[in-house]
Amino acid sequence: MTDVVVIGGGQAGLAAGYYLRRHKLDFVILDAHAAPGGAWQHAWPSLRLFSPAQYSSLPGRMMPAPAEGGYPSAADTVAYLTDYERRYDLPVVRPVRVDAVRRDGDHLRVESAGGTWRARTVISATGTWSHPYVPYYPGMRDFAGRQLHTVDYRGPEPFAGKRVVVVGGANSGAQVLAEVSTFADATWVTLRPPRLLPDELDGRALFGLATSRLRGGAVADLGDIVAVPSVREARERGALKAEPMFARLTETGVTWADGSALDCDAIIWCCTGFRPALGHLTPLKLRATNGLIPVDGTQARGEPRLHLLGYGDWTGPASATLIGASRTARDMVARIVTETSD
Template sequence: MERVDVAVIGGGQAGLATADALARLGCAPVILEASDRAVGSWPRYYDSLTLFSPARFSALPGMPFGGDPDRYPHRDEVVAYLTAYAERLQVDIRTGRRVVAVAATGDGFTVELEGGERLAARAVVAATGSFGHPLRPALPGLESFTGRVLHAADYRDPFSFAGQRIVVVGAGDSAVQIAAELARVSRTTLATRAPVKFARQHLLGRDLHFWLTRTGLDAAPLGRLLRTPPTQPVLDDGRYRAALNAGAPDRRPIFLGLEGEKIAWGDGSVETVDALILATGYRPDLPYLAGLDGALDASGRPRHQGGASLAYPGLAFVGLEWQRSLSSNSLRGVGRDAARAAHRLTAYLGRT
């Protein structure tokens, strides 16, 4: 069985940043990426997606995001950036290697890949994000709905929905973006449990991320205090608030139930709906840790403190939402958590 220093599971932004940090500290990480390229889930996001943070705040450590630093990069620009970042790394990146199980051994872990290949790793970094585990809430009557149902993870563009009656469920950034886009070609409602909250994209002539960086709220654990369940405010330059105010899409409280192709609203009305899009978030995608006793809690969430496993000193998590700060699972913030995890693991391995 091949032996490696650190197995980094996932070749997206979290895995790439962690491998870079480990290599700088003298480790020899091996990135295990399930897809055919080390860019994470970015190619699978919807076509019109753009970052909410300007390019100057959207880079991984060691490589600035090229072009106009004040623009908001498109999805495909992020894919190109991550591709270039992976190419410049002096680390072993293995694509087409899906990890199916991790088991503890006396001196580390055994990492089993799809197809039966196994690696022995002294340490493991779980950096697979959450896109592969979309949350599908138990909405009333959802199982009996005969219209089209898809999660935002499966949404690509509005064209196949033209002229239809669509309901988007959710109150976050993706929900509002998708609903506003669909409203240009279809009759679309945004169904939420509470009114949508907005945060201004620009304050005093500066992007919000300038102020988050200047004040330290973007990086410090103190920034966790900004978390306000159940949803975060939608960053907006004014277009989305204006769209909702104009009824394109309209916003309604979450429906009472679904049956067949019908949806029942709280005002007593019932109508036919063609499609339901669930922009209801994600959960950590960590099925390969299910057999690692104590690594996950009963709901499948990682048991950790700031990314350090509470059960195994050689196991780290990187790229979790709110791992240490509000930017932990973003391009602009994951590098900080990656560096912290790398320092901890190299100390565990006796390299520092």
């Protein structure tokens, strides 16, 4: 038996581990991946964070600035998380894919093919990357070309000379469109007109907006896409013009409500979202009708021994980001310590 079992060894799980260690709790981190780095090790190579390294760090250890300057890449982030895990000698066991969490008297039982753990508290930090979401559009099964989500995208080279539709107007959509358009005849399609932040602003402004929970504030009015270098370059050559969302797919492409059509070879679904990976918590029967688990802060309302970390704003402001997960983890562990000492 242990005090805490953390499920997930990505950025949120490591942030939780840092504070659990500081409070001298007995804990283990179970990670489904074979190597450190969390979901970042599966991102496309050119992906860039949209905040500087010093603003994309976990507690206690600043992320080094990239040698070439600019914003950290996915590889930089993997290297940082790998170093962080080793630096603090966090007790990560991998690869362990948790199948179920069940009530077991005064404890929770965490079950996997690799073993079973009993804990006073369980922190679920499995993230969303393993559950990509693509909205349904009429004709999706008719389209004869290639369809892929961001999780399947590895770079622009396979699309050289092809006609590609990139769907999604946030940061990932803008970055993918920027590089695909250098290899392919690319069309950007978004639900609403994309809005780039002024060049002097980046993810720090977006994080401040999320944590203050402003609505209609000055930063929100300025935009929500960070103009990283690749996006700026695409803007300068006029590649960032976006079309409204199409109405349906056809065998050869897409059509809009007004009857206009575009033939294409591939559709990349960017920024269409992810869903939290919560299947291991099914035995606890905590989900609401919207598929999420109701929480007070990070603590599940229907099971106070369970905390959820890093899934997005519903489990802490901006908690799906490096710095957001860190701040939420700090408050979460303080709450766990207080409740377990009562």
